[in-house]
Amino acid sequence: MPELPEVETVRRGLAPVMEGAMIARATVNRPDLRWPLPDNMAARLAGARVVALRRRSKYILADLSRGETLIIHLGMSGRMLVSGAMLGAFHHDHPAPAKHDHVILDMEGGARVTFNDARRFGAMDLCATGAVDAHWLLRDIGPEPLGNAFNEDYLVARLKGRGMAIKSALLDQRIVAGLGNIYVCEVLHRARIRPTRAAGRVAAQRVAGLVPIIRQVLDEAIDAGGSSLRDYRQADGELGYFQHTFRVYDREGAPCVAPGCEGTVQRVVQAGRSSFFCPRCQS
DNA sequence: ATGTGTTCCTGTCCGC
DNA sequence: TGCGGACAGGAACACA
Numbered sequence: 001m002p003e004l005p006e007v008e009t010v011r012r013g014l015a016p017v018m019e020g021a022m023i024a025r026a027t028v029n030r031p032d033l034r035w036p037l038p039d040n041m042a043a044r045l046a047g048a049r050v051v052a053l054r055r056r057s058k059y060i061l062a063d064l065s066r067g068e069t070l071i072i073h074l075g076m077s078g079r080m081l082v083s084g085a086m087l088g089a090f091h092h093d094h095p096a097p098a099k100h101d102h103v104i105l106d107m108e109g110g111a112r113v114t115f116n117d118a119r120r121f122g123a124m125d126l127c128a129t130g131a132v133d134a135h136w137l138l139r140d141i142g143p144e145p146l147g148n149a150f151n152e153d154y155l156v157a158r159l160k161g162r163g164m165a166i167k168s169a170l171l172d173q174r175i176v177a178g179l180g181n182i183y184v185c186e187v188l189h190r191a192r193i194r195p196t197r198a199a200g201r202v203a204a205q206r207v208a209g210l211v212p213i214i215r216q217v218l219d220e221a222i223d224a225g226g227s228s229l230r231d232y233r234q235a236d237g238e239l240g241y242f243q244h245t246f247r248v249y250d251r252e253g254a255p256c257v258a259p260g261c262e263g264t265v266q267r268v269v270q271a272g273r274s275s276f277f278c279p280r281c282q283s
Numbered sequence: 284a285t286g287t288g289t290t291c292c293t294g295t296c297c298g299c
Numbered sequence: 300t301g302c303g304g305a306c307a308g309g310a311a312c313a314c315a
């Protein structure tokens with residue numbers, strides 16, 4: 001899926017056509033995403049105005065005028081495509097209906113937002129705006145990595161004594177919310193920490209050093225418009241370009257790019273996910 | 284309480 | 300060109 005930078009990029013792409021606009025009509029083509037869509041979702045969305053478009057971790061939150069919030073998760077392959085609106089200098093006409101177009105939001109004024117998700121690991125739900133933080137999908141997740149609650153003391157305390165691999169710990173959304181496989185690999189390479197190392201056995205000073213690195217990697221990725229892999233596009237269909245700056249992710253067998261390092265990027269599988277790292281400079 | 288493996292689903296790519 | 304298997308950005312869930 002899109003990780004935090006991709007979700008933030010999508011949110012920024014959707015904001016100009018959704019914020020302040022009314023959802024004139026909602027169309028549900030398939031209600032069976034990861035979980036069934038909420039009852040009467042189309043009717044509950046139709047006529048509602050989008051008051052604000054927010055992001056929490058990898059969730060996009062559309063606060064509606066009727067006191068409800070639409071919670072959107074893109075899963076692994078979810079996309080939000082915008083058409084029928086002026087985007088920059090270009091007008092995007094509505095494309096022909098495509099396979100896996102599961103939900104369509106027609107905004108007043110003609111813009112259309114299409115949720116397309118081949119693998120259907122994505123999800124949507126509606127809940128009272130005041131209860132979003134207590135929603136079962138959001139209530140247990142940790143602090144935003146770009147927010148103040150995520151800091152050196154917090155991370156050191158959370159990882160202390162933990163036997164699980166540092167890679168797995170940083171992927172645990174309860175510890176920090178928003179990192180995914182790509183960015184954890186990139187962060188650990190920059191921090192020169194081996195992904196397989198037990199979280200509790202990383203020196204406190206090095207754990208503390210992860211905090212600014214995490215912020216930096218995410219900020220850089222957001223500035224680049226995210227990373228475009230197989231399924232991900234920005235909301236306007238454009239490609240992000242952060243993937244061109246990957247130092248280890250998907251670079252198995254390629255030379256390590258750390259200055260002065262002559263190692264070769266290696267791939268291992270941890271908890272069913274690929275980890276990429278340089279055995280020479282990450283310990 | 285912690286940690287690990289499986290599972291959901293479709294598409295793509297690679298070797299034969 | 301087809302076929303089988305590995306793999307893909309997530310994360311809930313069942314189990315040890």
